[in-house]
Amino acid sequence: MTQKTWAFLGGKQVPDEDAKVGVKTHALHYGTAVFEGIRGNWNERLGKVSIFRLKEHYERLLRGCKILRIELPYSADDLCKITTDLLEKNGFAQDVYIRPLAFKGQELVANLNLNTLDDEFVLVIIPFGAYIDNSRPLRCQTSSWRRPMDSSMPTGVKISGLYTTSILAKTEAIAAGFDEAILLNQDGSVSEGSGENLFMIRDGVISTPGETDNCLLGITRDSVIQLAKDQLGLDVVQRHIHRSELYLADEVFLTGTAAHLTAVGELDNRAIGSGETGPITKQLQDLYFSTVVGDNDNYSDWCTMVTPSGG
Numbered sequence: 001m002t003q004k005t006w007a008f009l010g011g012k013q014v015p016d017e018d019a020k021v022g023v024k025t026h027a028l029h030y031g032t033a034v035f036e037g038i039r040g041n042w043n044e045r046l047g048k049v050s051i052f053r054l055k056e057h058y059e060r061l062l063r064g065c066k067i068l069r070i071e072l073p074y075s076a077d078d079l080c081k082i083t084t085d086l087l088e089k090n091g092f093a094q095d096v097y098i099r100p101l102a103f104k105g106q107e108l109v110a111n112l113n114l115n116t117l118d119d120e121f122v123l124v125i126i127p128f129g130a131y132i133d134n135s136r137p138l139r140c141q142t143s144s145w146r147r148p149m150d151s152s153m154p155t156g157v158k159i160s161g162l163y164t165t166s167i168l169a170k171t172e173a174i175a176a177g178f179d180e181a182i183l184l185n186q187d188g189s190v191s192e193g194s195g196e197n198l199f200m201i202r203d204g205v206i207s208t209p210g211e212t213d214n215c216l217l218g219i220t221r222d223s224v225i226q227l228a229k230d231q232l233g234l235d236v237v238q239r240h241i242h243r244s245e246l247y248l249a250d251e252v253f254l255t256g257t258a259a260h261l262t263a264v265g266e267l268d269n270r271a272i273g274s275g276e277t278g279p280i281t282k283q284l285q286d287l288y289f290s291t292v293v294g295d296n297d298n299y300s301d302w303c304t305m306v307t308p309s310g311g
């Protein structure tokens, strides 16, 4: 028998099969929605799911709502509680992906004025394993698609319509036999992966594109910056990065909630360093994985531990 699963829609928990919206929904036609991707990591030793940096995800969601003029009747704390209650109710004793979506729910398609559209919120939770195979370094391709400038589309938050670019880039990379795409900015500097931030290590210095490089301000990115500084004594420099610097880097890695922390072994058929996971990447990977499951006592406040009850 398959277990009954639950979503949150219209202010209450409902069976997944009843969490539906109509075909005229504005967000379906125009991408007028803001979402988050949050991971719950199963900790076998503790018998709990560790939700990584839950409140920070909702703070970013609410920043996106502000830009898209979506008004939710919930604070970040309310959204955290809605999430932990739903996770408990679903009873998943495994890794999960938590997907809240704040959207323009009005059933009117021909209206481009955000101010006159109704707002809705839905939350779903699904069992989730690896998004990308991070047991080996990735083979990446510089995409022919460029990351939009913030002046065309707000890039620091997760607005649904923005993801068309990521989807085109990822699809192109996979079709060409690569694992992942690296997107450049309009000026040719490096922005990020299709769903990950990018870090480069050269001569022991870690660099990553900054906020004005049109990348998403990733929560994993922020965690890695803090872990590198506090646990390894390494500052991360935020600056413009040229494409060719990546070819000459000792190590490159990608970070994201879905992709975790994954080494890049090759870019455009050129090996990065030795082509293997480099020593600093490996150290950060180990720290990151122990932290997200709630096993790094220095960062236990980053993890919301939930015991699955079910029913």
Ligand SMILES: Cc1ncc(COP(=O)(O)O)c(C=O)c1O
Pocket: 037, 166, 192, 193, 194, 195, 196, 197, 215, 216, 217, 218, 219, 220, 221, 255, 256, 257, 258
């Ligand atoms: C375009 C993009 N960049 C970077 C990231 C990484 O962000 P985070 O670490 O908050 O998941 C994501 C993932 O959500 C993303 O979609």
